[in-house]
Amino acid sequence: MRFKSIQLMAIGVVAMCSAFSASAETLRVGMECTYAPFNYRTADGELAGYDVDVAKGVAAIIGADFEYVCQEWDGMIPALLANKFDLIIASMSITEKRMEKIDFSGPYRFSTGQIVGSKKTKVNLFDGSGNPIAGNFDGLKVGLERATTYSSWFEEKLPGADVLLYDSSESLYLDLQNGRVDLIMTNPMKAHLKFLAKADGAGFEFKGPVVDEEKYFGIGVGIGMRQGQDELKGRLNGALKKLINSGDLESYARKIFPFKLHKDEWGQ
Amino acid sequence: MEVLTGWWDDYLWGAVIVAKVFAASLLLMILFGLIGAAAKLSDSRVAQKIANGYTVIFRGTPEILVILLLYFGSAIVLTAIAKVFDPDVRFVDVPPFWAGTIAIALIVGSYATETFRGAFLGVKPGSIEAARALGMSNLQTFIYIRIPEMWRIALPPFGNHMLSLVKDTALISIIGLNETLFVAKQAITVTGKPFTMYILVGIIYLGFSTIITLSVMGIERFGNRTTVGAR
Amino acid sequence: MSFDLNLILDSLPKMLAGFGVTLQLLVVSGVLGLILAILLLLMRLSGKFYLDWVAQVYIYIFRGTPILVQIFIIYYGLPQFEAIRDSVFWSILREPTGCAILALTLNTGAYVSEILRGGVLGVDKGLLEAGSALGMSARQKFIYITTPLATRLALPAYSNDVISLLKSTALASTITITDMTGIARTIVADTYAPYEVFISLAIVYMIFTFGIQKLFGVFERYLGRYARREE
Numbered sequence: 079m080r081f082k083s084i085q086l087m088a089i090g091v092v093a094m095c096s097a098f099s100a101s102a103e104t105l106r107v108g109m110e111c112t113y114a115p116f117n118y119r120t121a122d123g124e125l126a127g128y129d130v131d132v133a134k135g136v137a138a139i140i141g142a143d144f145e146y147v148c149q150e151w152d153g154m155i156p157a158l159l160a161n162k163f164d165l166i167i168a169s170m171s172i173t174e175k176r177m178e179k180i181d182f183s184g185p186y187r188f189s190t191g192q193i194v195g196s197k198k199t200k201v202n203l204f205d206g207s208g209n210p211i212a213g214n215f216d217g218l219k220v221g222l223e224r225a226t227t228y229s230s231w232f233e234e235k236l237p238g239a240d241v242l243l244y245d246s247s248e249s250l251y252l253d254l255q256n257g258r259v260d261l262i263m264t265n266p267m268k269a270h271l272k273f274l275a276k277a278d279g280a281g282f283e284f285k286g287p288v289v290d291e292e293k294y295f296g297i298g299v300g301i302g303m304r305q306g307q308d309e310l311k312g313r314l315n316g317a318l319k320k321l322i323n324s325g326d327l328e329s330y331a332r333k334i335f336p337f338k339l340h341k342d343e344w345g346q
Numbered sequence: 347m348e349v350l351t352g353w354w355d356d357y358l359w360g361a362v363i364v365a366k367v368f369a370a371s372l373l374l375m376i377l378f379g380l381i382g383a384a385a386k387l388s389d390s391r392v393a394q395k396i397a398n399g400y401t402v403i404f405r406g407t408p409e410i411l412v413i414l415l416l417y418f419g420s421a422i423v424l425t426a427i428a429k430v431f432d433p434d435v436r437f438v439d440v441p442p443f444w445a446g447t448i449a450i451a452l453i454v455g456s457y458a459t460e461t462f463r464g465a466f467l468g469v470k471p472g473s474i475e476a477a478r479a480l481g482m483s484n485l486q487t488f489i490y491i492r493i494p495e496m497w498r499i500a501l502p503p504f505g506n507h508m509l510s511l512v513k514d515t516a517l518i519s520i521i522g523l524n525e526t527l528f529v530a531k532q533a534i535t536v537t538g539k540p541f542t543m544y545i546l547v548g549i550i551y552l553g554f555s556t557i558i559t560l561s562v563m564g565i566e567r568f569g570n571r572t573t574v575g576a577r
Numbered sequence: 578m579s580f581d582l583n584l585i586l587d588s589l590p591k592m593l594a595g596f597g598v599t600l601q602l603l604v605v606s607g608v609l610g611l612i613l614a615i616l617l618l619l620m621r622l623s624g625k626f627y628l629d630w631v632a633q634v635y636i637y638i639f640r641g642t643p644i645l646v647q648i649f650i651i652y653y654g655l656p657q658f659e660a661i662r663d664s665v666f667w668s669i670l671r672e673p674t675g676c677a678i679l680a681l682t683l684n685t686g687a688y689v690s691e692i693l694r695g696g697v698l699g700v701d702k703g704l705l706e707a708g709s710a711l712g713m714s715a716r717q718k719f720i721y722i723t724t725p726l727a728t729r730l731a732l733p734a735y736s737n738d739v740i741s742l743l744k745s746t747a748l749a750s751t752i753t754i755t756d757m758t759g760i761a762r763t764i765v766a767d768t769y770a771p772y773e774v775f776i777s778l779a780i781v782y783m784i785f786t787f788g789i790q791k792l793f794g795v796f797e798r799y800l801g802r803y804a805r806r807e808e
Binding site: 402403405406407408409410411412414415418419509513514515516517519520527534539540541542544545547548551552555556559 | 655657747771782
């Protein structure tokens with residue numbers, strides 16, 4: 079029994095090692111795959127979206143093959159640290175808290191948040207200077223996705239709020255529509271495009287200003303990777319700058335929105 | 347229904363993955379179950395204790411937790427083992443397909459251990475005595491007497507184990523395996539119609555369950571074909 | 578991999594805060610499921626084909642599909658329809674806990690009714706004949722003979738189902754319920770440390786399972802107190 083199991087393990091390990099050592103550089107990229115319009119799967123079975131375009135652009139410039147791995151959002155960083163993939167290109171904001179555990183490339187998209195709620199909820203949730211009024215959130219149920227910049231912002235600013243934590247942003251929108259939650263905090267670009275501009279979102283509106291406090295939202299979203307890979311980071315940053323300066327990044331954005339999603343100065 | 351246009355083939359591929367996971371985990375489950383039953387029936391106290399530990403751990407832990415633990419933990423454990431053989435290895439990873447397959451095989455295998463153990467114990471002592479009287483060796487007794495009687499006893503609960511295996515495949519969607527439930531989640535992102543998408547998943551799994559149940563019924567009839575009174 | 582013991586000590590109390598939620602899901606679904614199971618059982622034993630057939634289809638559907646899919650259909654799928662949102666059921670379906678209990682009840686009801694049916698079929702026919710000889714009506718036979726014996730026969734399988742129910746409550750975390758698994762996933766998402774958190778969570782569930790098994794063991798011994806031979 080002992081002998082056989084060691085043999086089996088050895089065969090398994092050798093098989094996996096040889097399967098792993100591919101010729102060209104292959105990097106695995108983790109994405110949520112359920113976050114339209116940034117990374118999602120179309121009916122053809124292909125991945126599409128702003129993040130996917132950025133990934134493909136970067137792959138072409140640095141000359142690597144990218145393999146895409148789908149991962150639920152709340153397990154994204156643990157999976158990266160457990161070596162399930164090498165890069166995170168999933169609209170992940172570059173925050174201090176995340177920088178403690180992983181490294182990021184430069185930013186390739188704005189990171190902001192805004193609260194969306196029903197038109198029937200007639201409370202002033204924010205005061206004149208853009209700070210939330212804690213008392214006015216009483217009695218309102220708030221939906222947030224786990225492990226996001228939005229949930230961190232809420233935890234700090236409104237610790238007493240009645241919060242429900244979801245596994246994916248899609249569930250968030252569904253439950254806002256059917257009235258299980260009164261408010262959600264989400265990416266305003268996505269909210270506008272995929273929800274408010276459509277029939278389903280007719281009875282809903284933004285309930286406050288755009289929040290972009292750097293402490294919670296960072297300087298933008300970037301490509302996540304494990305720490306200690308400065309050479310890779312350098313190559314990725316070089317690739318992103320090329321995409322910005324060549325206008326490719328803007329073209330990816332304009333496929334979806336009538337504006338670009340980045341600051342030109344990131345290309346310097 | 348038009349909302350499903352374009353998604354049919356994705357669901358089909360998802361169903362193919364369910365079938366693949368089922369086939370792989372079925373083999374592993376039988377393997378784990380037999381090893382566990384052998385350990386419990388053996389004379390070695392150590393083997394019994396290990397097998398008992400195995401059943402307690404995997405019957406007492408929620409499936410979703412086992413899958414998550416194996417998914418996150420597997421790379422670390424295997425890398426450590428691999429480094430022993432080849433220090434240059436950066437890491438060894440287990441893709442979601444295998445992490446999930448091994449996880450559900452281990453879980454249902456712990457139930458199968460009990461089923462196989464009970465089935466082996468249910469072999470009529472008279473048959474064994476007759477085999478001895480005929481001068482059959484231990485191996486011959488095992489192959490010609492124990493196994494045939496044992497699988498017939500084990501079949502009904504084993505059918506349930508196979509059903510559990512198929513249904514637990516849906517849980518592997520949590521770690522990103524592109525089987526039908528995960529396809530549904532991605533489809534909902536684009537179409538916004540959760541009921542339709544999830545019902546389709548249910549129908550596909552119901553289809554798998556039906557195939558398994560009918561197969562088990564067929565095998566039962568085959569197994570009992572020489573028994574008087576069997577229909 | 579560094580095993581952060583402080584993290585375990587830190588997160589255990591937080592996870593145990595969810596114990597009440599898990600227990601609530603388990604007990605409420607268990608009791609309601611048992612009632613549903615008895616109802617289904619009576620339908621199947623009624624002899625009236627329309628009741629029997631409806632029960633059989635229900636059991637087939639709920640045992641043939643994964644419980645995760647059932648949870649998603651009820652929680653995300655049903656609200657897709659205006660009619661449901663405007664109906665009287667919405668007060669239950671609006672709450673994630675309501676949806677979870679509904680899904681778990683419907684699921685366990687199907688399994689338990691089959692377990693009870695197995696117990697009923699296992700009652701020795703001779704005893705029922707004796708009952709008829711004594712002039713008992715069908716209803717009296719069912720209450721005084723079948724029920725006590727069937728309960729004792731079904732108890733081991735039923736205890737297995739209760740443990741399955743406990744493990745299924747972990748899936749409620751996928752619809753925002755803050756049971757032990759839900760809290761654990763939030764901690765993992767904040768600390769990026771899956772192993773410590775999930776392993777300690779698994780141990781909590783194992784202890785819980787052990788407790789349930791012991792409880793049922795006591796119950797089994799109590800019910801079988803007249804059947805045991807004096808030792």
